[in-house]
Amino acid sequence: MAEAYIVDALRSPTGKRNGSLAQVHGADLGAHVIRAIVGRSPIPAEDYDDVIFGCVDTIGALAGDIARTSWLAAGMPVSVPGTTVDRQCGSSQQAVHFAAQAVMSGTQDVVLAGGVQTMSSIPISSAMLAGQPLGFTTPFAQSKGWQARFGDAPVNQFYAAQRIADHWGLSREDMERFAKESHDRALRAMAEGRFDREIVPFPLSGGDFCMDETARASTLEKLAKLMPVDPTYPKITAAVSSSTCDASSAVLVVSEAALKRYQLTPRARIQHLSVRADDPIWHLTAPISATAHALKKSGMKLEDMDLVEINEAFASVVMAWLKETRYPHERTNVNGGAIALGHPLGASGTKLMTTLLHELERTGGRYGLQTMCEGGGQANVTIIERL
Numbered sequence: 001m002a003e004a005y006i007v008d009a010l011r012s013p014t015g016k017r018n019g020s021l022a023q024v025h026g027a028d029l030g031a032h033v034i035r036a037i038v039g040r041s042p043i044p045a046e047d048y049d050d051v052i053f054g055c056v057d058t059i060g061a062l063a064g065d066i067a068r069t070s071w072l073a074a075g076m077p078v079s080v081p082g083t084t085v086d087r088q089c090g091s092s093q094q095a096v097h098f099a100a101q102a103v104m105s106g107t108q109d110v111v112l113a114g115g116v117q118t119m120s121s122i123p124i125s126s127a128m129l130a131g132q133p134l135g136f137t138t139p140f141a142q143s144k145g146w147q148a149r150f151g152d153a154p155v156n157q158f159y160a161a162q163r164i165a166d167h168w169g170l171s172r173e174d175m176e177r178f179a180k181e182s183h184d185r186a187l188r189a190m191a192e193g194r195f196d197r198e199i200v201p202f203p204l205s206g207g208d209f210c211m212d213e214t215a216r217a218s219t220l221e222k223l224a225k226l227m228p229v230d231p232t233y234p235k236i237t238a239a240v241s242s243s244t245c246d247a248s249s250a251v252l253v254v255s256e257a258a259l260k261r262y263q264l265t266p267r268a269r270i271q272h273l274s275v276r277a278d279d280p281i282w283h284l285t286a287p288i289s290a291t292a293h294a295l296k297k298s299g300m301k302l303e304d305m306d307l308v309e310i311n312e313a314f315a316s317v318v319m320a321w322l323k324e325t326r327y328p329h330e331r332t333n334v335n336g337g338a339i340a341l342g343h344p345l346g347a348s349g350t351k352l353m354t355t356l357l358h359e360l361e362r363t364g365g366r367y368g369l370q371t372m373c374e375g376g377g378q379a380n381v382t383i384i385e386r387l
Contacts, residue, residue, distance in 0.1 A: 004100035004253055005266035006384065009354040010036050011249035013199050014212040014342040015120070020204060021246035022120035026061040029202075030070025030116035033250040036200040037112065038076065041252065043262050049108035051082035052098050054091025054115035055346035057126040058084060066116060070248075086346070087275075088375030089313060091115055092249065093349025093382060097273045099253040109258040114250030115347035124244060124345065153281045160283035161241070161314035162233035168320040175240040175315035176223040179339045182312060186215035186336025194335055198358045214243050214342040240315040245342030249350040251357075268357055271367065272298040272383040279377050284317045286379035287371040288324045294369070294381035302327050305383070306365030309352040311372035312337030321371075335359060348372065353382065360386040 010033050015021030021029060030053060038045050053067035068082030087094040092115025099111035128139055140146045140155055165175065189195060190211060201208040218239075226237040259266055276293045278286035287310060295302060302325055310318050310332060318337065322329055335341075335355060344351065349372065356368045371381045 002104045002106055003256055004103040004270045005256070005259060006251055006268040006270065006357060007254055007264045007266055008037050008041060008252040009198065009250070009350070009357050010200050011198055011351050011354045012202050012247050013209055014214055014344060015209070015246040016214045016342070017244045018120050019213050019246070020209045021118070021202065024118065024202070024246065026066055026116055026118045027069040027073040029118060029246065029248045030066060030114070031074035032202055033114060033200060033248045034070055034074040034076065034112065037250050037252050038074070042264070043110055043258070046077045046079055048080045048110050048112055050102065051080060051112045052095040053082065053084050053346070054087070054093070054095045054349055055084050055117060056086055056088055056091060057122050057124065057345070058086065059127050059130055060122055061118065062122055070116060087378060087380070089311060089343070089345055090349050090372050090374040090378065090380045091346040093353065093370065093372060093380040094275070096251055096253065096350060096353060096382060097275065097380060100270045100273055103253055103255045109255040111253050112250055113253055114248065114350045116248040117344040117346045118246045119244040119344060120246050150281060155280060155283065157283060157313070158229055158233045158236050160281070161236050161316050163282065164284060164320050165235045165316040168316070168323055170316050170319050172235040172240070173224070175235065175319065176220055178315045178319055179240045180218060180220060180223065182333065182336045183215050183218060183340040185334065186212070186340035187217060189335035190215065194359070194362065195355070198354045212341055214245055215336060215340040236314065240339065242313050242338035242343035245344050247342065247344035247347045247351060249347045249354055251350045251353055266387050267361070268384040268386050270382065271385045272300070272381070275378060275380045277376065277378045283375070283377055284313060284373040285320065286377050287317070287321050287373050290379035290381045291321070291325060291369070291371055294383065298383060300383065305367050305369045306331065306363070307334060307356060307359055307368045308332045309356045309368065309370045310337070311343065311348055311352060312339040313343060313373050315339060317373050349380070353384070357384065357386070
């Protein structure tokens, strides 16, 4: 089978909710990383076969195929198409999978995969709430088939995060220690310049916005004083949850023919890609079974992985995965995760992949695995080999 290669990966800095990127239109934020990757590649813009972007809550400025809109807003040729995918939080990781599959099938040679999310202007669940005036209380409640199978069981990420914490014996204090470590790692990574190569500064009227603004120093004493997001879920506070934010990211995936045609240097090879699902009411547990499936399918072992990036939607998600897999925390989210660095939904997949690639290059590691929980009880897994 043909191979798929990563030749570039970049991201915007992550803006906190109502922060530096809050007033930026989604198409302009998406265009930012597109312009950066195309601008530093020898591949002519008109030779791109497709642009595949992940995005969630595609209403307002994010509606109407934000992949295509972002490409055009970047000033790129009208002849290049774009499509937007929604696998919830894993949307842009799925965009990479679709890009790689297109390349491996031999039907395309140059595909830009990425994602964008503007959570300050279009908050999480906006698309779900938009259906209420039309008579849909939730995406599920009025479905006879759904009701027959799952009844009124809550499809709720906070419920799931609490349920996972209880099932795996994770106390609130355990999760707060994990969250503090995420922030500490992120702040250390920033201080050491680990993100400098992967971030494209965003120009603003007051000067360039150059670095993620979501991580913060705190103490366990301060975290212990936070109120739960809902009294029903006493272990789940803002501290142990990913932060909402604004960001974009992209990965350039090409074929071996494109490597030769444009004299490109591959930075990584996509070793494996798969996606699996679990109980949608548990909602956030699929990375566990999806990882096991990926390793069996690829013939690899978890100890082969030099680094792992698993999205920190909630501390309990990653901690349960660590308990089940016994993979060392020391090699997981080594520069902090979404609790500290933000979770820009549709942009998170390629954001994590960008960081994973750059960290493998920085440390000299060979293999990296990425996974993340996704709405509907799903999880993508990607294994890359640094070249």
